[in-house]
Amino acid sequence: MLAGEKETDAEQGDELIRLYQEEKFDIYMGQAYARAALLHSLMGDVEETRVLARKAADALRFEFGEEHEDTRAMKVLAEDRESHWSWDAVRRFEEMMEREGGRGEGGRERMGMMGR
Secondary structure (H helix, E strand, O other), rough: OOOOOOHHHHHHHHHHHHHHHHHOOHHHHHHHHHHHHHHEEEEOOOHHHHHHHHHHHHHHHHHOOOOOOOHHHHHHHHHHHHHHHOOOOOHHHHHHHOOOOOOOHHHHHHOOOOOO
């Protein structure tokens, strides 16, 4: 991630929500809230992560049910963000890159971000 992109990424999640609301894609709001919550979580934004993850969990519960893995993941993110893989990952990744002299060898695998 390049310097200055942090705000843009979180703003893109917020824009996704706005567009879904504008276009009345209500059935997909859980997914939009989840994506925005993850983007804010990656940046370490405590309040927006909590608010969006709660909205995502509520919408996903309605769409998929209480026990669906996405519903459960958003509940975890809302209630215990530090235990979620995404929490503050950008900062953690940047610190790892500094420690390794910019090599970042295996960084994504160690952070549990493969396939995300």
